[in-house]
Amino acid sequence: MRVFQKIYNVVSLVPKGRVITYKQVAELTNTNNPRVVGFAMHSNKDTKLIPCHRVVGITGKLTGYARGGILIKKEILKKEGVYFLDNETVDLNKNLYKPTKTLLVYFHLLFKFDYPGKWPWYDNDKPHTMDEIVIGSILTQHTNWNNVQRSIENLRKEKANNINSIYKLALKDIEKLKRLIKPSGLYNQKAERLFAFSKFVISNHKSLQHLSKLQTDKIRNKLLSIKGVGKETADTILLYAFNKPIFIIDNYTKRFIDKHNLTVKKEYDELQNFFMKNLPANTEVYQNYHALIVQWGKKISLPL
Numbered sequence: 024m025r026v027f028q029k030i031y032n033v034v035s036l037v038p039k040g041r042v043i044t045y046k047q048v049a050e051l052t053n054t055n056n057p058r059v060v061g062f063a064m065h066s067n068k069d070t071k072l073i074p075c076h077r078v079v080g081i082t083g084k085l086t087g088y089a090r091g092g093i094l095i096k097k098e099i100l101k102k103e104g105v106y107f108l109d110n111e112t113v114d115l116n117k118n119l120y121k122p123t124k125t126l127l128v129y130f131h132l133l134f135k136f137d138y139p140g141k142w143p144w145y146d147n148d149k150p151h152t153m154d155e156i157v158i159g160s161i162l163t164q165h166t167n168w169n170n171v172q173r174s175i176e177n178l179r180k181e182k183a184n185n186i187n188s189i190y191k192l193a194l195k196d197i198e199k200l201k202r203l204i205k206p207s208g209l210y211n212q213k214a215e216r217l218f219a220f221s222k223f224v225i226s227n228h229k230s231l232q233h234l235s236k237l238q239t240d241k242i243r244n245k246l247l248s249i250k251g252v253g254k255e256t257a258d259t260i261l262l263y264a265f266n267k268p269i270f271i272i273d274n275y276t277k278r279f280i281d282k283h284n285l286t287v288k289k290e291y292d293e294l295q296n297f298f299m300k301n302l303p304a305n306t307e308v309y310q311n312y313h314a315l316i317v318q319w320g321k322k323i324s325l326p327l
Contacts, residue, residue: 024137026054030063032133036303037077040104041120042113046081051130065089076100083113125285125301132315139314142263148172153231154185156264160256161216162207173206186231190221216251223249235265254291268306270298271313275320
């Protein structure tokens with residue numbers, strides 16, 4: 024990952040009412056010279072995504088702002104609730120941004136493995152549709168992803184790679200559905216689960232798109248009411264298919280937590296709350312973080 028991209032990743036997560044210093048950004052991104060951070064801020068073309076006005080000097084002193092100068096920078100910060108010691112110096116005791124250990128680990132993973140990409144991550148396959156993500160989240164239970172990919176490809180060839188087609192196929196010829204998803208293993212059980220899931224969606228919401236428009240907690244409760252859908256599967260659907268900000272806890276995540284002593288908590292809901300409390304409520308961060316943990320798990324012999 025290029026230096027500027029690393030810098031932008033860090034700065035993009037600085038919340039309103041907080042500032043970060045050039046030195047902090049340099050240290051978080053292993054950039055030798057804080058001036059490089061300044062160059063990156065000056066080159067930033069998307070101030071909404073990358074709030075470069077929230078980057079200040081090591082003492083809190085305001086520095087140049089390419090979008091209107093120091094006075095404009097101060098005006099924006101004051102509107103965001105930032106306190107000043109004098110006309111050009113931010114009160115760092117009140118407003119300095121301090122990333123949690125959990126977020127620092129995220130940066131380490133991101134800079135080590137780079138962006139995971141869309142589901143399926145780190146893969147040569149094309150990004151999956153909402154329907155394919157849902158189907159894949161059910162098929163991936165108790166098997167590896169390569170087997171799921173073979174099943175997805177079989178479904179694509181038969182144009183049965185969406186919930187509506189799954190429902191129709193299961194009604195007409197569930198044995199054919201079993202043959203198509205056989206590479207995923209437990210195909211009898213998974214065919215029944217796909218049928219139950221598709222029937223629920225079609226009967227109650229007509230489509231995944233309609234279901235996805237509900238509030239996160241309501242969708243989660245509905246998903247958990249479907250036979251064969253547990254918390255991990257429900258949250259995978261919510262996060263990757265519906266782009267809802269909820270964190271997934273799987274075996275890789277539990278191993279990762281233990282390896283890096285992030286928390287002593289053990290239960291699913293406790294671990295989920297831990298991550299969501301210690302990370303910004305950002306869907307992309309949740310998606311990337313989970314995918315990065317999985318990547319780490321596959322290469323567990325590598326140091327963080």
